[in-house]
Amino acid sequence: MFDKDAPSSKLVFEQLEDKKLSSDLYRYAYWRTHTEWDAKDLVAEAIVCACDPDRKPWDPAKRTFFRHMRFVMDDLAVEQARKGYARFEDVGTKLEFEQVLVDPRPLADEALENVSTQDRLARWGERLRERMEGSDPLAVRVFDACCLGIEGDDARAAHTGCTEKEAHEAYRRLMYQAAKIVDEEADLEAQRMKEAQRRAKKGGDA
Secondary structure, three states: OOOOOOHHHHHHHHHHOOHHHHHHHHHHHHHHHOOHHHHHHHHHHHHHHHHOOOOOOOOOOOOOHHHHHHHHHHHHHHHHHHHHHHHHHOOOOOOOHHHHOOOOHHHHHHHHHHHHHHHHHHHHHHHHHHHHOOOOHHHHHHHHHHHOOOOOHHHHHHHHOOOHHHHHHHHHHHHHHHHHHHHHHHHHHHHHHHHHHHHHHHHHHO
């Protein structure tokens, strides 16, 4: 339950007094949702979650406020996508007339794929950020700029306080490590598939 006087709420409101931070939250939400109104709704819901001690309160000892809110918005966006998937499965009277005229399954399949993709990209992104922390702080700042939807070496350089060349090289390092993570995930998935096939074959021979 939202309580503006709760200690968790006071922590959040203190952070939101920083106008630049508030703007960054909106920019990240816009990057996530691609629409102005959805971005505003996502930020508002994330704030409520962070204020509620029973939902997703912010612990300053664990991570920065912006990073925590990014996690919260990621979770909420995936949750909304799953709700959209469930809605697409409903072929009742809630569907618009144009939707009734076509098979709703492709829409459902697309929504489910979007959920899977968002989950996977969020997981890969977190692995990438954790891998660069400590060893490459500039790459981490460029990564965060990318998460805010900031594109181009010049814009990323201005946001992170470095030269365009440094921003470009940091981005190249991110892409290199990101490719390694994708390869590692592919290898793990191949191993899981082989193990699943081995167990299935063993069960069939029993």
